[in-house]
Structures are given as structure tokens and as C-alpha cells.
Amino acid sequence: MSRAVVTGIGVVAPTGVGAGRHWESVRANRLRVTALPEGRAATYGVSLAGQVPQFTPDEHVDERLLVQTDRWTWFSLAAVRMALDDSGFDPAVRDPYSVAVSLAAASGGNEFGQREMTSLYTQGPKAVTAYQSIAWFYAASTGQASIRHGLKGSSSVLVTEGAGGLDSIGHARRVIRRGTGSVLAGGTEAGLSPYALACQAAAGRMSPKTAPTEAYTPFDVRASGFVPGEGGAVLLIEDDETTGPARRVYGEIAGYAATHDGETDTRSPAQFARAMRLALADAGVGPGDVDLVIADAAGDAIRDRMEIEALQAVFGDREIPVPVAAPQALVGRLSVGGSALAAATALLCIRDGLLPAVGNLRHPVHAPGLELVRTPRSAPVGTVLVNARGLGGFNSCLVLRRYHPEG
Known part of the structure; x- marks a missing residue:
């Protein structure tokens, strides 16, 4: 039976852009929760969030694609590119049918969708762009990543809320065992738009605390709920028989x-x-x-x-x-x-x-x-x-x- 191994990691998270910056922050046990814009804090009962610092979209996404996609897809495209680069994997020299994309999603392109719906309500149907049909869709990141790199393997999107990142990785192993050589798996989120915060607030689980050290404190007697955040990670997962002895392997699924x-x-x-x-x-x-x-x-x-x-x-x-x-x-x-x-x-x-x-x-x-x-x-x-x-x-x-x- 094929063994699925991880050869590349791409990270876009509150800890920073890139696996190196993320790892440095984890090793230092550094808190990366910061204040939300004041208007959102007052409306949704949460004043803090894990926000991705210093992310410049046009450094990672083609200008023509920026107007067609949402922030969460920008994160995914950046993380996919970093995972490929980290592994030294060039899709251009691979059989496109041997590489798949299986990312997870939960809130989809919520910021883009909210902007388009606001245009609909205030200006009428003609103000809504054609991109609304593709940017909010929960499969947008999977689709855009596969298009960008010409990947034609059996691709998918996993939708199980917070468990989805692991489900996509488990699914990637299944796809590899069925004969696909490489799979990009994981996922990102950008759930800090007003609409996304309203959805999370409805569940009543976000912490009302205003100090970062007090707000999200799991397994602590002070626990009062969670702090929302954005970002995530993408892994390049491969059949170990195709990686070759010179390739670095982070670990096995x-x-x-x-x-x-x-x-x-x-x-x-x-x-x-x-x-x-x-x-x-x-x-x-x-x-x-x-x-x-x-x-x-x-x-x-x-x-x-x-x-x-x-x-x-x-x-x-x-x-x-x-x-x-x-x-x-x-x-x-x-x-x-x-x-x-x-x-x-x-x-x-x-x-x-x-x-x-x-x-x-x-x-x-x-x-x-x-x-x-x-x-x-x-x-x-x-x-x-x-x-x-x-x-x-x-x-x-x-x-x-x-x-x-x-x-």
C-alpha cells in the first residue's frame, strides 16, 4: 500500500507568511492576537482576532485574478506556491493528471460575497459582477489552485468546519493510495469580515475579553471562549515511492x-x-x-x-x-x-x-x-x-x- 509523506509546507497565518516565520513564533510561544477594527468589535461582541500580518496580495496573486477572488483564496494560492517551492516540486514537468488539489473550506469567499450582496441591495442587480458566481463558492480555492498550476488530478473540497483541515489531509492519503502521485491538501480561511463575524457570534462561543492574554485560554480555569482568526496552511503530500532519496520528507501520514x-x-x-x-x-x-x-x-x-x-x-x-x-x-x-x-x-x-x-x-x-x-x-x-x-x-x-x- 502506498505511503503518503509530506514534502512541502506553505503557511499564511497570524504567526507570519511562510513556515519559517510560523515556526519561529511557535518556538517562542509568541502571542499573535491583535485588536480588530473598532467598528467590528462594537457590533459583534469580540474585540480581538488572529490577523495575518504584512500580507501583500499582489506579491502572491496575479493582478487579473485579484479582482476575481476573495482573500481566503489569496491565502490558499500563496500557501500552495510556498508548499511547492519548499518541496522543490515543479508542476510544469509533471504529468498534470498525477497531481491533485484537495483543500478544505468553511466560510468560503465571505468578504467578496458580502461586498457583492451590498452592491445588490444598494445599487441593484447590474452592480453585481460576474465574479460573484465563482469567488464566494467553497470550491474556489481548490479550483483556482488547480487552474493556476495546471493540475488535473482528482480534486475536491472538504467541508466539515474546523475539522476540515485534517479531513483534507486524510482524503489526500486516500487519493494517493488510489494511484495519484501528489496532492496539495490543507486549507485557509479569511473569516474576519462583518458577515463572517456575525455568523461566528451567533454560536455564542467567542470570548468577550479585551486583553489578548485573557481572551482565548484553553484548558485554563479562565476559559471564556475562543478568538477568531484567519489564515492556514497547505501541505504537499506525495507517494513516497515517487519522492526519490534526495527529497526532504517532513513526516508520514x-x-x-x-x-x-x-x-x-x-x-x-x-x-x-x-x-x-x-x-x-x-x-x-x-x-x-x-x-x-x-x-x-x-x-x-x-x-x-x-x-x-x-x-x-x-x-x-x-x-x-x-x-x-x-x-x-x-x-x-x-x-x-x-x-x-x-x-x-x-x-x-x-x-x-x-x-x-x-x-x-x-x-x-x-x-x-x-x-x-x-x-x-x-x-x-x-x-x-x-x-x-x-x-x-x-x-x-x-x-x-x-x-x-x-x-
């Missing part, structure tokens, strides 16, 4: 599983724990083999407790508590972009041997059998479990491990 709670808002940890067990079994490893868990880290007391109970159900019998991290608390919840970014972070942890921290953790909740990492530290990291949940009851888990060519 060893296991993946997804479950559903069966209802939209459950407090039971059963299906989340089941997804973890299934992912570990798919990878052929046990709880004792896991060196790090990157948690979903919802940021509110009820859902954090549920994840802790799920982790305890899976890892509670270990002699040494499993390290649990949540570096996303430093940037906010990026929906599909957050889980994709967590996977990229896990691969960098494997490469450099680092346990990242739970961001903003000062007063940890009681979590017997788990080590909620307070400060980043060096440690051997061979196997990482990455967790993600999506609104509506989605649970997804991904096992990444150090790649050994011999198997």
Missing part, C-alpha cells in the same frame, strides 16, 4: 479517522475518543507510542472538559502522562485553516524535536494523566496525534510520524 457525534451539540466525549482510537489503530500504534497531542482546544469550559475526558479515556493508562499542546491559542481559531496549521506545526515538531505549549495557559484545569505543556521544550518527537472538531458534531484525528524509508 500514518493514521486518520473521523467520527460524528450524531447531534449538533454534545457533551459526551465518546465519539471524540473513538476517533482518536481509530486513528491510532489505523497507524498501527498504541497510546504509549504517542509523543505529543496537539489538541482541538475549543477554549470554553464545557468543550475543553469534554476533550480532556476523551484524552483521558484514550491515554489514561499510560505510566507517563502524554504531553498535550495547543499553540493555536496564540493565533485564534482559524476554522479549517487552524487544523491544517496544527498539522503543519506537528510536522515541524517532528523535524526539530520540540513540544510546543498550550498558549495562554497560566492556571491549568485539573487533568490527571495528561501533561498540559506550559512552556515549549526540546524532546524527541516521533509520533504526533492531531485533534480537530467542527461545528455540527465533526471529530477528526490525524497521526503523523517520523518517516523511515525502510518502513
